[in-house]
Amino acid sequence: MDFKEFEKSIITDYDAMYYTRGRDGRKLDRIVLHHWGSRGQRFWGIINWFCKWNTYKTSCHYVVGEGKVAQIVNDSDTSYHAGNWDWNCKAIGLECMPEKHERDLHLTAKLVAFLWKRYGKLPVYEHRDIVSTSCPGIWSASEVTRLAEKYYKGSTIKTSKTKTVKDFFKVQLGAFKSKKNADKYVKQLKEKGLDAYVISTETGKGKKTPVKSTSKVDLIKKGQKALGVNTTGKMNKETKDKAIKTLQKALNKTYGYNLAIDGSFGPVSKNSLKSHYAERGDKNDFVKAIQILLLLNGYDLVVDGSFGAKTLRVVESFQSENRLTIDGNAGFKTVTKLINL
Numbered sequence: 001m002d003f004k005e006f007e008k009s010i011i012t013d014y015d016a017m018y019y020t021r022g023r024d025g026r027k028l029d030r031i032v033l034h035h036w037g038s039r040g041q042r043f044w045g046i047i048n049w050f051c052k053w054n055t056y057k058t059s060c061h062y063v064v065g066e067g068k069v070a071q072i073v074n075d076s077d078t079s080y081h082a083g084n085w086d087w088n089c090k091a092i093g094l095e096c097m098p099e100k101h102e103r104d105l106h107l108t109a110k111l112v113a114f115l116w117k118r119y120g121k122l123p124v125y126e127h128r129d130i131v132s133t134s135c136p137g138i139w140s141a142s143e144v145t146r147l148a149e150k151y152y153k154g155s156t157i158k159t160s161k162t163k164t165v166k167d168f169f170k171v172q173l174g175a176f177k178s179k180k181n182a183d184k185y186v187k188q189l190k191e192k193g194l195d196a197y198v199i200s201t202e203t204g205k206g207k208k209t210p211v212k213s214t215s216k217v218d219l220i221k222k223g224q225k226a227l228g229v230n231t232t233g234k235m236n237k238e239t240k241d242k243a244i245k246t247l248q249k250a251l252n253k254t255y256g257y258n259l260a261i262d263g264s265f266g267p268v269s270k271n272s273l274k275s276h277y278a279e280r281g282d283k284n285d286f287v288k289a290i291q292i293l294l295l296l297n298g299y300d301l302v303v304d305g306s307f308g309a310k311t312l313r314v315v316e317s318f319q320s321e322n323r324l325t326i327d328g329n330a331g332f333k334t335v336t337k338l339i340n341l
């Protein structure tokens with residue numbers, strides 16, 4: 001693995017609220033694995049918790065999840081993760097996503113290999129080796145160590161195919177003479193059991209081909225119907241108001257916020273989007289609110305609250321046409337643009 005590249009990919013913009021400078025005279029000699037406990041919690045939510053809202057005075061050095069690594073306490077400082085002062089002073093604590101997705105397992109192993117490169121081969125422990133706890137759940141120190149050895153040695157590692165967004169086959173229209181040919185290719189891939197779909201951001205001539213089949217009037221009507229307002233087919237105050245209220249309600253319900261349902265998406269509402277986003281596989285009211293907003297913006301899809309391949313394609317298309325980063329995640333920037341009706 002490329003250790004320099006790895007170092008560059010580490011997010012270092014956030015600092016944990018609680019930690020102690022230095023290591024109380026002790027020497028760093030181990031790594032401790034943790035998981036953040038409840039499934040469904042998201043990477044940015046955990047970062048926010050450690051760095052903004054933490055009331056338990058805990059911390060860790062690195063947070064790993066959803067394909068991202070963030071360092072929130074320096075290696076040379078002591079973070080509060082092991083529940084034991086001596087261990088805290090000697091260890092680097094890694095906080096991992098409880099779901100242990102394949103890509104995060106590999107990323108954690110890479111992080112361990114990266115730390116070995118810096119400090120020598122520190123042994124990896126599980127939190128339950130120190131105190132009585134179920135942490136780190138399904139994570140295993142021996143599994144991470146085994147994989148880290150491979151990354152450390154630089155051997156090629158085959159990762160098994162798991163369905164993360166990056167593994168989907170995005171068939172670019174631009175590579176085909178016609179949409180029909182692209183569709184045919186997608187069909188062939190699907191027959192092989194692969195999850196493929198066409199992204200239609202570019203054609204061979206460099207023209208944008210939006211995912212639009214029905215007229216915008218009909219799509220707005222569809223969105224209005226989902227909102228339960230008059231189906232005029234034209235954007236108006238009533239529709240926008242209801243769409244934003246629906247979004248606020250969804251944020252409250254999905255993420256436990258207490259936003260005022262006032263139809264005006266102010267700083268407090270916007271802030272709530274900084275630690276949450278919807279991505280493929282999500283099923284909740286937040287996804288539903290986003291789907292309605294996409295309809296009102298002239299993008300056709302089914303409003304079912306389920307973020308599947310079609311919703312992903314539409315989100316990517318919307319991002320592409322609005323010059324946003326095309327990552328298929330509907331977060332702060334994408335939603336802010338969506339409500340700009």
Ligand SMILES: [Zn+2]
Nearest residue numbers: 034035127135
């Ligand atoms: Zn733990």
